[in-house]
Amino acid sequence: MEENKCENIARYISEIQRKGNIFFLKELADLSLGYGQFNYLMELYKKDGVRQEDLSLSLNIDKGTTARAIKKLETEGFINKIHDENDKRAYRIFLTDKALRNKEAIYEVAIKWESNITNKLTIEERELMLKLLKKCI
Amino acid sequence: MEENKCENIARYISEIQRKGNIFFLKELADLSLGYGQFNYLMELYKKDGVRQEDLSLSLNIDKGTTARAIKKLETEGFINKIHDENDKRAYRIFLTDKALRNKEAIYEVAIKWESNITNKLTIEERELMLKLLKKCI
Numbered sequence: 001m002e003e004n005k006c007e008n009i010a011r012y013i014s015e016i017q018r019k020g021n022i023f024f025l026k027e028l029a030d031l032s033l034g035y036g037q038f039n040y041l042m043e044l045y046k047k048d049g050v051r052q053e054d055l056s057l058s059l060n061i062d063k064g065t066t067a068r069a070i071k072k073l074e075t076e077g078f079i080n081k082i083h084d085e086n087d088k089r090a091y092r093i094f095l096t097d098k099a100l101r102n103k104e105a106i107y108e109v110a111i112k113w114e115s116n117i118t119n120k121l122t123i124e125e126r127e128l129m130l131k132l133l134k135k136c137i
Numbered sequence: 138m139e140e141n142k143c144e145n146i147a148r149y150i151s152e153i154q155r156k157g158n159i160f161f162l163k164e165l166a167d168l169s170l171g172y173g174q175f176n177y178l179m180e181l182y183k184k185d186g187v188r189q190e191d192l193s194l195s196l197n198i199d200k201g202t203t204a205r206a207i208k209k210l211e212t213e214g215f216i217n218k219i220h221d222e223n224d225k226r227a228y229r230i231f232l233t234d235k236a237l238r239n240k241e242a243i244y245e246v247a248i249k250w251e252s253n254i255t256n257k258l259t260i261e262e263r264e265l266m267l268k269l270l271k272k273c274i
Binding site for chain 1 (some may be wrong): 145146147148149150151152153154155156157172176196197198199247250251254255257258262263265266267269270271272273274
């Protein structure tokens with residue numbers, strides 16, 4: 001059926017992501033984090049002190065979802081929200097000592113998951129996959 | 138950084154899936170369905186009357202998640218659970234008239250999403266992408 005053929009790419013992506021959610025939930029359980037907060041933390045490790053709005057933009061996630069993830073990260077003691085000195089309505093997000101202490105462990109989870117999904121691909125296939133995925137965004 | 142490079146494929150897949158969740162939530166809102174139930178419905182359109190256990194297996198989703206999705210589909214009137222004649226502990230899942238009436242609309246949502254993510258790919262790239270995704274499962 002034409003419909004079945006059409007459905008495939010979306011379905012494989014969904015299946016990989018579902019496995020990822022289970023993987024991250026398990027791997028990050030000790031830190032009380034899920035994949036929803038994980039992406040933000042990874043981004044903050046690269047850009048500590050970034051404005052909340054810019055975090056939304058760079059992750060391409062809407063403001064409401066970002067606000068909820070930031071709230072959870074704050075509750076779990078991974079970040080502090082500080083008013084932007086130049087714009088009091090805006091917040092900048094800073095990593096706490098707890099976040100910095102766990103940086104290596106969190107990167108390891110990321111590397112482990114990437115390895116899980118790509119370990120059957122050659123280096124060339126990984127590059128190709130990235131190129132194709134970018135065209136799907 | 139090595140870590141950033143490693144993270145990429147997982148992150149793109151996550152981004153596409155996140156957009157998919159938003160897309161399906163919007164497109165299926167009138168039917169009170171989300172992407173979590175959508176995959177089951179698509180599978181049932183192909184195999185109406187399948188055992189709940191086999192549905193889990195063919196979608197590669199654990200029994201607990203399947204039970205919740207089936208419950209939601211039942212509550213919304215899309216399926217009926219009937220005891221298997223040969224094994225009273227097992228259930229077979231049957232589509233209702235409501236599910237059959239909405240089959241075309243639901244397939245259209247699937248086709249629209251697949252088209253959204255693959256419309257920049259050539260036919261060859263789609264085939265290649267499928268091949269690579271299968272190696273990531």
